[in-house]
Amino acid sequence: MSSEPTQTSVYVHFPWCARKCPYCDFATEPIRANAVPHEGYADAVLRELGARAADLQGRQLKSIFFGGGTPSLWGPNALNRTLQGITSAFELVSDELEVTVECNPSSLTRENAALLREAGVGRLSVGVQSLRDSHLRFLGRLHDSKRAVAALREAIDEMPRVSADLMFGMPGQTLAELGEDIARIADTGVEHVSAYALTIEEKTMFGSLHRAGKLRVAPEEQYADLFEHAEECFADLGWTHYEVSNYSAEGQESRHNLHYWRGGAYVGLGAAAVGCLDHGPGRAERWRNDPNPQRYLEQDTLGAEVEELGPEEIIREALMLGLRTIDGMNLAATEKRAGRDPKIGREREVERALERGNLVQAGDWLRVPQDRWLKLDGIVRDLF
Ligand code: SF4
Structure with missing residues (x-):
């Protein structure tokens, strides 16, 4: 198949x-x-x-x-x-x-x-x-x-x-x-x-x-x-x-x-570019290219800084990016990427945000209502 x-x-x-x-x-x-x-x-x-x-x-x-x-x-x-x-x-x-x-x-x-x-x-x-x-x-x-x-x-x-x-x-x-x-x-x-x-x-x-x-x-x-x-x-x-x-x-x-906001795979090319690709559930690799244009022009091998992301980093990134959008973050898609339920370890924080109306869940989607977007950074930080 x-x-x-x-x-x-x-x-x-x-x-x-x-x-x-x-x-x-x-x-x-x-x-x-x-x-x-x-x-x-x-x-x-x-x-x-x-x-x-x-x-x-x-x-x-x-x-x-x-x-x-x-x-x-x-x-x-x-x-x-x-x-x-x-x-x-x-x-x-x-x-x-x-x-x-x-x-x-x-x-x-x-x-x-x-x-x-x-x-x-x-x-x-x-x-x-x-x-x-x-x-x-x-x-x-x-x-x-x-x-x-x-x-x-x-x-x-x-x-x-x-x-x-x-x-x-x-x-x-x-x-x-x-x-x-x-x-x-x-x-x-x-x-x-x-x-x-x-x-x-x-x-x-x-x-x-x-x-x-x-x-x-x-x-x-x-x-x-x-x-x-x-x-x-x-x-x-x-x-x-x-x-x-x-x-x-x-x-x-x-x-x-x-x-990008939905956690899709992306390849970054050029000086200072950032890319991130998954390597199976709960494993992703993020790279950041040399920001110096002159060095980038001259390099003949990849001169990027590489960072390995585990399940928690993948979930945090999904929260940070997904909750910026009108649809919010897709819990099932994030679970598939991260290899574990994104709510685990933050049950109380999610519950509290739902009670206060800072988060709304509809099916697989968790979102911040638009009338709370001015407070978005704080709402997301509370979920970390
Ligand atoms: S320096 Fe000015 S033109 Fe260049 S990227 Fe920044 S804001 Fe844009």
Whole structure:
């Protein structure tokens, strides 16, 4: 009897940006446009893919996500070569393969979008962050609101599916300003938005300014008000708040991210990329590639840090990711992956959360109701 192929996603990290944004703690370095090693980076990623070939046996490719960093700085030919290499490394490819590329308005051109479309990319995720010039300047972005809207329109013209990244919680931002951003984004035809609160991360320029008392930040209540207002605005559009930070029109959810939040297998390629594959019930291996782009380019063997995950780590990850989504975490699927019942060892904590209404169980699904999502981190922490 042949077993079902394991659905697997691929994440490719592109580790450079035109400029480092002052709030960003992603693994990315600034680079001049003429210094990007387009083909060299494609060669390095394909070399890594070749070294991971044995791990890809018996798997079906479900989605590919080019993230970063700013993958729209990568030459379309080099990105295309990488994309073709990945699809041909899998024996089976889903008929509904989803391929997404993250772009910045300052480096997305209509011509590049068309080339990506021809290469098989079907979805662009555009980092507009705001449509208000004062907020974009505060965030240190290279584009203004006019360029952001133009980039969304160009993306919509060339691609079947477009998502926009939006930030909220800039000091002094009003509910009306956020509502206006959402309405203007939806007006371009975009049908998916990832909306993130601005957080001050320690190892960033904003982190240093904040420690020195030189950065104005929004008070906690403002975040909560903005989060709730965003929810109302998207509900008025008829969109679903399907994950804490993600909203979509019907059928426009990110299949790649849903797979990840549901504990699906994923291969991470590129500098700083993370991957995780199961090796039987209760056993998984997570790797983290060398974050230094130069060393990654030069390595000829896998230079990743590897971590073995046992049943408890698998369950905790399933709780952390699954409970972020509207459906929640699937208990039966998690039990199958972890090799044991995820409730064992936390019966009292689960019971208490159910009594308080912080958790709801329906059949095999355990979820946090949407009106408790602002307290999600604490609810999940109590289950650890
Ligand atoms: S463009 Fe995006 S990934 Fe690059 S530094 Fe800015 S926020 Fe970070």
